[in-house]
Amino acid sequence: MSTTTDQLAGISATTLLRFATAGSVDDGKSTLVGRLLHDSKSVLTDQLEAVEHASRSRGQETPDLALLTDGLRAEREQGITIDVAYRYFATARRRFILADTPGHVQYTRNMVTGASTAELAVVLVDARNGVVEQTRRHAAVAALLRVPHVVLAVNKMDLVDYAEPVFAAIAEEFTAYAASLGVPEITAIPISALAGDNVVEPSANMDWYGGPTVLEHLETVPVSHDLTGCHARLPVQYVIRPQTAEHPDYRGYAGQIAAGTFRVGEQVTVLPAGRTSKIAGIDLLGESVDIAWTPQSVTLLLEDDIDISRGDLIVPSGDTPATTQDVEATVCHVADQPLTVGQRVLLKHTTRTVKAIVKEIPSRLTLDDLSQHPNPGQLVANDIGLVKVRTAEPLALDSYADSRRTGSFLLIDPADGTTLAAGMAGDSFATDAATVHVADDEGWDF
Amino acid sequence: MRAVAALNEGTDSPYALSHLDALESEAVHIFREVAGEFERPVILFSGGKDSIVMLHLALKAFAPAAIPFSLLHVDTGHNFPEVLEYRDRAVAQHSLRLHVASVQEYIDAGKLRERPDGTRNPLQTVPLTEAIQQHRFDAVFGGGRRDEEKARAKERVFSLRDEFSQWDPRRQRPELWQLYNGRHAPGEHVRVFPLSNWTELDVWQYIEREKIELPEIYFAHEREVFARNGMWLTAGEWGGPKESESVETRLIRYRTVGDMSCTGAVDSDATTLDAVIAEIAASRLTERGATRADDKMSEAAMEDRKREGYF
Numbered sequence: 001m002s003t004t005t006d007q008l009a010g011i012s013a014t015t016l017l018r019f020a021t022a023g024s025v026d027d028g029k030s031t032l033v034g035r036l037l038h039d040s041k042s043v044l045t046d047q048l049e050a051v052e053h054a055s056r057s058r059g060q061e062t063p064d065l066a067l068l069t070d071g072l073r074a075e076r077e078q079g080i081t082i083d084v085a086y087r088y089f090a091t092a093r094r095r096f097i098l099a100d101t102p103g104h105v106q107y108t109r110n111m112v113t114g115a116s117t118a119e120l121a122v123v124l125v126d127a128r129n130g131v132v133e134q135t136r137r138h139a140a141v142a143a144l145l146r147v148p149h150v151v152l153a154v155n156k157m158d159l160v161d162y163a164e165p166v167f168a169a170i171a172e173e174f175t176a177y178a179a180s181l182g183v184p185e186i187t188a189i190p191i192s193a194l195a196g197d198n199v200v201e202p203s204a205n206m207d208w209y210g211g212p213t214v215l216e217h218l219e220t221v222p223v224s225h226d227l228t229g230c231h232a233r234l235p236v237q238y239v240i241r242p243q244t245a246e247h248p249d250y251r252g253y254a255g256q257i258a259a260g261t262f263r264v265g266e267q268v269t270v271l272p273a274g275r276t277s278k279i280a281g282i283d284l285l286g287e288s289v290d291i292a293w294t295p296q297s298v299t300l301l302l303e304d305d306i307d308i309s310r311g312d313l314i315v316p317s318g319d320t321p322a323t324t325q326d327v328e329a330t331v332c333h334v335a336d337q338p339l340t341v342g343q344r345v346l347l348k349h350t351t352r353t354v355k356a357i358v359k360e361i362p363s364r365l366t367l368d369d370l371s372q373h374p375n376p377g378q379l380v381a382n383d384i385g386l387v388k389v390r391t392a393e394p395l396a397l398d399s400y401a402d403s404r405r406t407g408s409f410l411l412i413d414p415a416d417g418t419t420l421a422a423g424m425a426g427d428s429f430a431t432d433a434a435t436v437h438v439a440d441d442e443g444w445d446f
Numbered sequence: 447m448r449a450v451a452a453l454n455e456g457t458d459s460p461y462a463l464s465h466l467d468a469l470e471s472e473a474v475h476i477f478r479e480v481a482g483e484f485e486r487p488v489i490l491f492s493g494g495k496d497s498i499v500m501l502h503l504a505l506k507a508f509a510p511a512a513i514p515f516s517l518l519h520v521d522t523g524h525n526f527p528e529v530l531e532y533r534d535r536a537v538a539q540h541s542l543r544l545h546v547a548s549v550q551e552y553i554d555a556g557k558l559r560e561r562p563d564g565t566r567n568p569l570q571t572v573p574l575t576e577a578i579q580q581h582r583f584d585a586v587f588g589g590g591r592r593d594e595e596k597a598r599a600k601e602r603v604f605s606l607r608d609e610f611s612q613w614d615p616r617r618q619r620p621e622l623w624q625l626y627n628g629r630h631a632p633g634e635h636v637r638v639f640p641l642s643n644w645t646e647l648d649v650w651q652y653i654e655r656e657k658i659e660l661p662e663i664y665f666a667h668e669r670e671v672f673a674r675n676g677m678w679l680t681a682g683e684w685g686g687p688k689e690s691e692s693v694e695t696r697l698i699r700y701r702t703v704g705d706m707s708c709t710g711a712v713d714s715d716a717t718t719l720d721a722v723i724a725e726i727a728a729s730r731l732t733e734r735g736a737t738r739a740d741d742k743m744s745e746a747a748m749e750d751r752k753r754e755g756y757f
Contacts, residue, residue, distance in 0.1 A: 014464045014465055015462060015464070015465060016463075016468050045730040046732055047732060083600055083615060083616075083618065084600075084620075085596075085600050086592045086642070087599060088592070088593045088643070088645045090645075090647070095465045095648075097643055110620070112620070113620040113621060113622055116622045116623045117623060117624070223462060227461050237475070237478040237479060237481075237482050238478045238481050238508075240509075240510075240511045241511065242510050242511035242512070243511075244510075244511075246510070247510050247511075250510060250511075254478050254507070254508075255475075256471060256472075256474070256475040256478075256624070261461070283509075285470070285474060285507070285509070286506055286509045286510075293461050294461075295463065295468065295471050295472070296463065296467070296471050297470075297471040297472075297474035297475050297478070297507070310482045334620045334622075346629075348625055348627065350625075351482060404623065405624065408622070408623045408625065409625070410622060410627060412627060412629060416629075417627065417629025417631070418619070419619045419620055419622070419627050422620070422622045422623075
């Protein structure tokens with residue numbers, strides 16, 4: 001059996017990039033995803049055969065690459081994508097987890113789901129239509145979810161004669177809009193997913209474009225950020241107490257570091273109670289280490305035997321978040337049943353789930369033009385709005401702008417367990433953060 | 447040396463985790479979430495590589511304490527002896543509690559009927575779901591990966607099942623950030639897939655890195671096999687070969703381990719982990735496409751079985 005470098009893709013790659021795609025129904029998102037998978041040699045013979053077989057049985061002469069990704073009966077029957085799917089592919093340089101999110105207007109919640117864990121979002125635009133409402137919606141969701149990198153893929157360049165001015169105008173309009181929402185990094189790439197221009201291979205039709213292809217950009221975009229400036233946070237998931245002859249006194253606080261770094265010897269505070277101690281040791285899955293950082297799953301050992309349980313938050317003593325029972329946040333409503341003022345809910349923040357009540361829904365946001373509609377009374381599926389929630393117990397909640405992990409939460413229906421809303425504490429868009437800063441002490445409980 | 451900052455390609459940060467470290471950390475997080483939120487979790491353990499990796503991750507997640515879960519094996523009655531032996535050894539070594547749901551017992555009691563094709567894989571669903579109800583398990587870990595199959599690509603890490611263990615892809619909860627919602631009503635349970643984001647290659651590279659022992663059938667060895675539906679099946683008391691099928695001795699190995707009646711072997715001379723990894727990286731067939739007869743039954747075979755409660 002002969003092997004090529006392409007076929008061995010991924011065997012040496014060591015970093016992982018999670019990214020999401022967003023595009024309207026006919027912008028060619030499935031074709032782009034299909035081409036990324038196909039041209040990176042991630043579609044294997046039996047998968048391709050299955051697609052060819054299914055395409056033939058539907059009377060299609062050429063294989064429909066969308067069948068690679070539409071995995072459910074209902075999706076194949078209707079020819080649409082109804083839910084987020086996760087895809088995996090690799091090149092020699094990097095491995096990728098792609099959250100393939102449907103583009104229908106009614107599935108804003110799916111883009112929120114995909115974007116919540118993404119470090120990069122690809123927003124697709126049809127070169128013939130330019131920036132449309134749906135594009136603004138996708139940019140706004142990426143900005144709201146604070147996805148660090150956004151790629152604007154101007155697709156179907158083949159249908160506008162590969163004309164630079166068409167691309168330049170769309171790129172300029174989108175960049176200005178996304179930048180005004182606080183998207184930190186925007187890369188615009190002219191492509192034709194159907195013809196393969198600038199997706200994996202550089203285009204011979206667009207000499208005027210000197211930037212990277214989509215894949216090249218995905219391979220080289222930085223995946224980690226400088227953690228030295230981050231607030232260190234460890235939500236306690238589980239207390240490990242072997243109580244065996246070998247480890248009679250072991251008491252470890254297990255969790256995944258949500259942000260920043262922890263060091264042995266560091267003075268820490270446990271919230272919400274506010275007790276302090278010092279880190280006596282860090283176990284990194286059986287290995288003793290001096291320093292650990294996000295997103296490592298670790299076990300912390302403390303010098304003092306203090307009362308700590310699941311739901312507590314361990315932070316450096318010099319860098320404690322305020323605790324509060326009054327949460328102000330932007331939420332995306334993801335359930336079919338509405339969220340109403342006065343409703344009793346559960347709020348899950350990190351490892352802590354508390355009772356809560358929706359006190360106020362000050363406004364509903366229209367993503368198309370970012371206008372605010374005051375006091376809508378309720379939020380329904382796919383709505384984005386500001387809410388004020390009162391919790392039964394204090395939460396150590398960071399601003400989502402500071403930490404996607406400790407600034408996010410779920411609202412859950414206590415009756416049937418449905419996830420109602422995805423919440424982001426603090427200001428909605430990065431641009432607001434500069435002008436609005438609330439600095440009162442009322443939220444402090446100690 | 448893993449805790450020491452290492453520069454990885456594509457990043458200027460000394461704090462970047464390798465992809466294996468990132469996947470391991472995520473899986474451990476999932477195990478600990480379940481331990482923190484559920485009353486009676488159980489790990490589905492078949493003795494295959496994915497469940498062996500799950501067990502390894504669970505051991506690391508709770509070390510130096512014991513794993514706070516028991517194991518459940520759905521025994522088709524058509525197991526590879528090497529795999530059963532591995533299972534029992536692992537249980538003894540880590541002082542685990544093993545529950546066995548036996549397809550053969552269901553057949554003997556007349557509660558299940560043998561299929562004409564002799565395949566027992568689809569027959570596992572009833573013993574599995576009844577075992578879950580009987581033991582009142584509220585979280586059931588499975589080794590399923592989203593890269594295996596396109597219906598699985600839609601599966602959540604925490605997947606709510608009703609009292610009949612059914613999966614409804616239209617009623618899945620959105621999975622936001624790392625905030626897994628495990629709320630369920632009495633009688634319902636949650637299937638949990640800590641290896642959701644792993645690929646077959648990740649699993650093998652992790653096995654190599656962690657020096658995890660596997661049943662020998664994963665490595666090339668000579669075995670009596672016969673051809674059926676384009677696959678090499680092991681000859682045995684389970685019902686193969688038929689008269690028209692002839693047995694030959696070949697150098698083969700298994701990419702997946704399941705019921706003998708539907709798990710095919712691949713021609714291979716890979717006797718080491720390095721050789722296996724090189725072989726998988728170069729393979730033009732998916733794991734299931736190469737070795738699973740039951741997935742070839744129809745375009746939506748996996749989706750249909752999952753809806754019924756299969757893992």
